[in-house]
Amino acid sequence: MNYKLTSILFCIFLLTASVRVFSQKLQIIDAILDEPNNTIEIVYDLSGSNQAFSINLYYSNDGGKTFKGPVERVSGDVGVQILPGEAKKIYWNYFYEDEEFTGENLVFNIRATRMDFLGTTKVMGPKAALYSVLVPGLGDYKVRNGKSYWLVTAGTWGLMGSGLIARSGARKDYDNYLNATDVTTANQSFQSAQNKFKTFKTLNTIAIAIWAADVVGVFIKGNKNEKAGLTGKYSLDLNMAVLPGSNIPVAGLKVNF
Known part of the structure; x- marks a missing residue:
């Protein structure tokens, strides 16, 4: 010192x-x-x-x-x-x-x-981030005085759902490629499978990024709540x-x- x-x-x-x-x-x-x-x-x-x-x-x-x-x-x-x-x-x-x-x-x-x-409504501290780990957006409801931020939940799950649909389509197109009887159909099915699988990975990556950002944001807000005595x-x-x-x-x- x-x-x-x-x-x-x-x-x-x-x-x-x-x-x-x-x-x-x-x-x-x-x-x-x-x-x-x-x-x-x-x-x-x-x-x-x-x-x-x-x-x-x-x-x-x-x-x-x-x-x-x-x-x-x-x-x-x-x-x-x-x-x-x-x-x-x-x-x-x-x-x-x-x-x-x-x-x-x-x-x-x-x-x-x-x-x-x-205010009389008590909010949570940084531990609220665990809620967002389970469900995106749920932790926001715990740290932001009743605001639900349901768009975070809907957006994240919407992207993941769309990604799963794209992945399912990619599998079907790949099966069509394996079962194709001519070169043209095989090439078209293979290309379609690749495109849909790329879409799946892109949507899934965006969803995970939003989810992770929400967890971090809730932790930071919860920490501020705790320091301010709101918890x-x-x-x-x-x-x-x-x-x-x-x-x-x-x-x-x-x-x-």
């Missing part, structure tokens, strides 16, 4: 920045670096009605120009179903998240979303911030409601 962590990260600091939206208030209270355990603890207050939130955090290595995340090596009051309260704590293991972490030019961005705004599972995220050219830690906040 690169140990260029600036000295300002080794002390406790008080942040008074806060954001208030729709009677909800998020305020960063304290931050503590635990160097022996390679973790950073952040304490924050989330006030408002007894409404659950999804809390995630993204981080920037370029002073806040671009953000990455949500990060994964965290625990505490982050993820989904986080209720308002004082002294909420989040712990980030920065070493296992990023072995090259230095604390330089780093800004974090907290994002909070009310759970009722995420009912916890996705824990956090990071720390230091603005370039500054001797004082600074927090960048963004709250979505």
Whole structure:
């Protein structure tokens, strides 16, 4: 690990920045670096009605120009179903998240979303790809909030069905070729069998490609659902911030409601 962590990260600091939206208030209270355990603890207050939130955090290595995340090596009051309260704590293991972490030019961005705004219908995570392995398009129904994507199923099976019909025709034409009594009929039957078999292979290849793409797409979408907390599972995220050219830690906040 690169140990260029600036000295300002080794002390406790008080942040008074806060954001208030729709009677909800998020305020960063304290931050503590635990160097022996390679973790950073952040304490924050989330006030408002007894409404659950999804809390995630993204981080920037370029002073806040671009953000990455949500990060994964965290625990505490982050993820989904986080209720308002004082002294909420989040712990980030920065070493296992990023072995090259230095604390330089780093800004974090907290994002909070009310759970009722995420919708009541729970979707699946990456395991939904197994449904698409069994039936093309079925996994989409599990990860995309009720949308069935039946065209994926119909299209894939339609192509495979058409391919099987072409293959059956190729076999019949090949039998005609074997049973032909003259050269002209034999040549025509053989050529027809070849063309239909090529059609079978083409349609089958396209169908398999669509099926495989659907499985991959469902896995990616399911993974995003899990990270966003839409599957009912916890996705824990956090990071720390230091603005370039500054001797004082600074927090960048963004709250979505």
